[in-house]
Amino acid sequence: MDIINIPATVPVFIKVIENSKEINLKEYILNYEKKYPKRLNTNVKAWRSDWQIHKNDQIFKNVADLISTVCGDISEIHYNLRLNFDTTHLWAMHYREGEEAIWHDHWPSDFSGTYYIDVEEDSSPIVFEGGIEVKPENGMIIIFPSTLKHKVPPTKKERIAIGFNLDKEAIPPDLPDEIAAIINEIPQMLLANQLKN
């Protein structure tokens, strides 16, 4: 079966936040890299941590929570629907001079992006299919639909950043009122039954 792909524009969202004063994320990532120096063979041709560093590290979990809140805001502001997002993957990256990321996408996630922790004037931009380039700055969070292909050309200056993927949490089905009322009563019915026994 042939499938035709009609190129169309998709949104790329940017939010700039002040880097935390309590925790120096640049130092934290550099120390993390020293602890876990193994280089993985992925689309990112630079040091990149494991996929889920937020699962057992409170500092990275806080970052995952921040990203998930920003995605909730995007959903509410741009799509008129507040949703919860689960940060399924979160990883740290450290590009040194000459290092790059080749063309790739983050399918099948919903939203993906990068949080730039420490970049310089000559650090490479992120380049999206269609030719749009975004120059990173410290504290910038860039979020885009995970199907959007992107790359990072070889960088002249270091780039320390956090990448992430998110999925939206399932929305409860829109049930008729009388069915929803019965479902709402179930916990009380179970409790009453327990008390009886």
Ligand SMILES: [Fe+2]
């Ligand atoms: Fe990517």
